[in-house]
Amino acid sequence: MTEPLDLARLQRRLxxxxxxxxxxxxxxxxxxxxxxxxxASELVEIFQWxxxxxxxxxxxxxxxxxxxxxxxxxxxxxxxxFCDVLGVDPLAALAAKIDRNERRFPAPGAQNAPERPHPPEx
Amino acid sequence: MTEPLDLARLQRRLxxxxxxxxxxxxxxxxxxxxxxxxxASELVEIFQWxxxxxxxxxxxxxxxxxxxxxxxxxxxxxxxxFCDVLGVDPLAALAAKIDRNERRFPAPGAQNAPERPHPPEx
Amino acid sequence: MTEPLDLARLQRRLxxxxxxxxxxxxxxxxxxxxxxxxxASELVEIFQWxxxxxxxxxxxxxxxxxxxxxxxxxxxxxxxxFCDVLGVDPLAALAAKIDRNERRFPAPGAQNAPERPHPPEx
Amino acid sequence: MTEPLDLARLQRRLxxxxxxxxxxxxxxxxxxxxxxxxxASELVEIFQWxxxxxxxxxxxxxxxxxxxxxxxxxxxxxxxxFCDVLGVDPLAALAAKIDRNERRFPAPGAQNAPERPHPPEx
Numbered sequence: 001m002t003e004p005l006d007l008a009r010l011q012r013r014l015x016x017x018x019x020x021x022x023x024x025x026x027x028x029x030x031x032x033x034x035x036x037x038x039x040a041s042e043l044v045e046i047f048q049w050x051x052x053x054x055x056x057x058x059x060x061x062x063x064x065x066x067x068x069x070x071x072x073x074x075x076x077x078x079x080x081x082f083c084d085v086l087g088v089d090p091l092a093a094l095a096a097k098i099d100r101n102e103r104r105f106p107a108p109g110a111q112n113a114p115e116r117p118h119p120p121e122x
Numbered sequence: 123m124t125e126p127l128d129l130a131r132l133q134r135r136l137x138x139x140x141x142x143x144x145x146x147x148x149x150x151x152x153x154x155x156x157x158x159x160x161x162a163s164e165l166v167e168i169f170q171w172x173x174x175x176x177x178x179x180x181x182x183x184x185x186x187x188x189x190x191x192x193x194x195x196x197x198x199x200x201x202x203x204f205c206d207v208l209g210v211d212p213l214a215a216l217a218a219k220i221d222r223n224e225r226r227f228p229a230p231g232a233q234n235a236p237e238r239p240h241p242p243e244x
Numbered sequence: 245m246t247e248p249l250d251l252a253r254l255q256r257r258l259x260x261x262x263x264x265x266x267x268x269x270x271x272x273x274x275x276x277x278x279x280x281x282x283x284a285s286e287l288v289e290i291f292q293w294x295x296x297x298x299x300x301x302x303x304x305x306x307x308x309x310x311x312x313x314x315x316x317x318x319x320x321x322x323x324x325x326f327c328d329v330l331g332v333d334p335l336a337a338l339a340a341k342i343d344r345n346e347r348r349f350p351a352p353g354a355q356n357a358p359e360r361p362h363p364p365e366x
Numbered sequence: 367m368t369e370p371l372d373l374a375r376l377q378r379r380l381x382x383x384x385x386x387x388x389x390x391x392x393x394x395x396x397x398x399x400x401x402x403x404x405x406a407s408e409l410v411e412i413f414q415w416x417x418x419x420x421x422x423x424x425x426x427x428x429x430x431x432x433x434x435x436x437x438x439x440x441x442x443x444x445x446x447x448f449c450d451v452l453g454v455d456p457l458a459a460l461a462a463k464i465d466r467n468e469r470r471f472p473a474p475g476a477q478n479a480p481e482r483p484h485p486p487e488x
Contacts, residue, residue: 005213005214005217006128006129006213007129007213010213010216010217010220013220014220017220017223017224017229018239020229020230021227021229021230021239022230023239026239026293027239028174028177028178029169029177029178029180030169030172030174030177031174031292031293033162033165033166033168033169034166034169034288034291034292034400035292035293036162036165036197037159037162037163037165037166037285037288037403037407038285038286038288038289038292040155040158040159040162040197040285041159041281041282041284041285041286041403042282042285043155043158043159043204044155044156044158044159044278044281044282045282046155047151047152047155047156047278048275048278048279048282049270049275049279049483050152051418052150052152052153052417052418055150055151055152056150056151056207058151058208059208059209059210068208068210069210069215069218070215070219072201072204072205072210072212072215072216073212073215073216073218073219074219075158075162075197075201076201076212076215076216077216077219077220079194079197079198079201080216082165082194083194085178086180086181086190087181088181088190088191088194090194090195090198091127091128091129091132092127093191093192093194093195093198094132094194094195094198094199094202095127095132096191096195097192097195097196097199098132098135098136098139098199101139102139105143107139107142107143108142108143108144117140117143117145117148117149117415148415153414153415156278156410156413156414157414157415159281159285159407159410160407160408160410160411160414162407163281163403163404163406163407163408164404164407166400166403166404167404169400170397170400170401170404171361171392171397171401173296174295174296239293249457249458249461250372250457251373251457254457254460254461254464257464258464261464261467261468261473262483264473264474265471265473265474265483266474267483270483271483272418272421272422273413273421273422273424274413274416274418274421275418277406277409277410277412277413278410278413280406280409280441281403281406281407281409281410284399284402284403284406284441285403287399287402287403287448288399288400288403290399291395291396291399291400294396296394296396296397299394299395299396300394300395300451302395302452303452303453303454312452312454313454313459313462314459314463316445316448316449316454316456316459316460317456317459317460317462317463318463319402319406319441319445320445320456320459320460321460321463321464323438323441323442323445324460326409326438327438329422330424330425330434331425332425332434332435332438334438334439334442335371335372335373335376336371337435337436337438337439337442338376338438338439338442338443338446339371339376340435340439341436341439341440341443342376342379342380342383342443345383346383349387351383351386351387352386352387352388361384361387361389361392361393
């Protein structure tokens with residue numbers, strides 16, 4: 001690969017891959033989002049019995065590191081394919097959300113105690 | 123925003139957002155991946171009672187379109203934060219996976235019937 | 245097994261099974277609920293590329309029927325173990341929810357068009 | 367309610383509730399299993415930022431206790447409805463699975479170190 005890695009290019013490769021295999025009829029938004037949630041759960045499965053401390057060290061084991069990397073790829077693949085069939089721009093969606101959250105949840109001053117996370121929920 | 127949208131820049135904004143709110147202690151890989159799967163399910167929820175045909179038209183309704191876009195942002199936000207704390211490069215992970223799948227699942231010739239999708243599973 | 249099948253008895257067998265293997269330290273509510281969601285996703289995976297019509301016929305294939313039954317067992321196992329560690333009575337919880345939903349969502353008269361489902365959400 | 371609580375009776379009430387609202391067309395196995403996974407994720411959401419220790423104390427707060435109980439009801443409701451439309455007996459499925467796991471994963475003798483859980487996977 002001599003071209004730089006970017007999301008739009010990966011999205012085009014995924015679309016070509018699916019088209020060459022005639023998978024478009026299966027790639028409804030409903031099916032793709034189910035597949036996305038299944039892949040997210042496969043990531044969760046890696047962590048389900050780990051303590052918080054163990055979870056921070058998963059990349060130390062090469063097999064687990066490979067599994068994590070692979071599931072990240074699957075989640076991103078289905079997210080990009082879902083966005084592609086619906087015409088959603090994921091980077092613009094995230095940028096808009098961060099902008100909105102920065103306005104809605106101003107960073108606390110030094111005097112404030114840390115709070116449990118709540119964003120990026122809307 | 124005058125800079126171009128790119129994943130690495132959004133990832134830095136998310137990290138700064140979390141740091142300013144002192145959320146790092148909550149952002150263990152285990153917690154972030156749970157949050158990722160919860161957001162993926164919120165996307166599923168939008169589609170759960172729809173027919174395949176209805177699912178293809180969700181962006182026609184502005185409220186639903188906004189909800190879809192917003193959940194896409196949340197999924198991507200947690201995926202990027204998860205990758206950030208573990209040092210995983212999501213674009214490289216996906217490029218490597220597509221390369222591997224292209225070798226493992228050659229596109230069928232025109233004479234072959236379409237098959238149900240199986241990749242990008244490993 | 246000569247005793248009748250009931251939920252409480254299965255719950256006791258699951259607790260004894262986990263105790264004999266010294267798994268209690270892993271069986272935090274947080275971990276059990278992650279495992280529950282992972283098993284629910286394994287059920288989803290069976291259906292993710294199927295049409296609604298195909299999904300209604302999954303039990304016709306013995307292998308798929310076995311897989312479905314097995315995943316149902318896993319979902320129920322983790323739900324019961326989760327309820328056990330937190331002292332939640334799942335049957336009482338469901339009975340109370342149905343009571344509440346019957347009051348909140350009266351059945352429509354014959355003249356009403358069917359609506360898309362919304363309960364049992366609260 | 368003067369009759370004893372049992373799973374089969376709750377399953378019949380759920381079926382009657384759905385039938386009175388003409389929801390059967392929506393209650394395909396594929397849709398019900400999506401709804402099940404969404405409800406399981408709503409349970410996960412309650413725990414996603416909690417430490418293992420905090421997760422063990424969720425029932426101390428009445429509001430959180432109510433939320434947990436309510437989501438347990440939703441998960442069980444969709445599991446029972448899914449089983450109903452496919453003719454799966456959830457108690458028999460679980461009993462068979464426990465039998466199988468007891469044969470496949472004998473309890474370790476006292477000399478063995480505890481292992482991380484793996485069953486009830488198959």
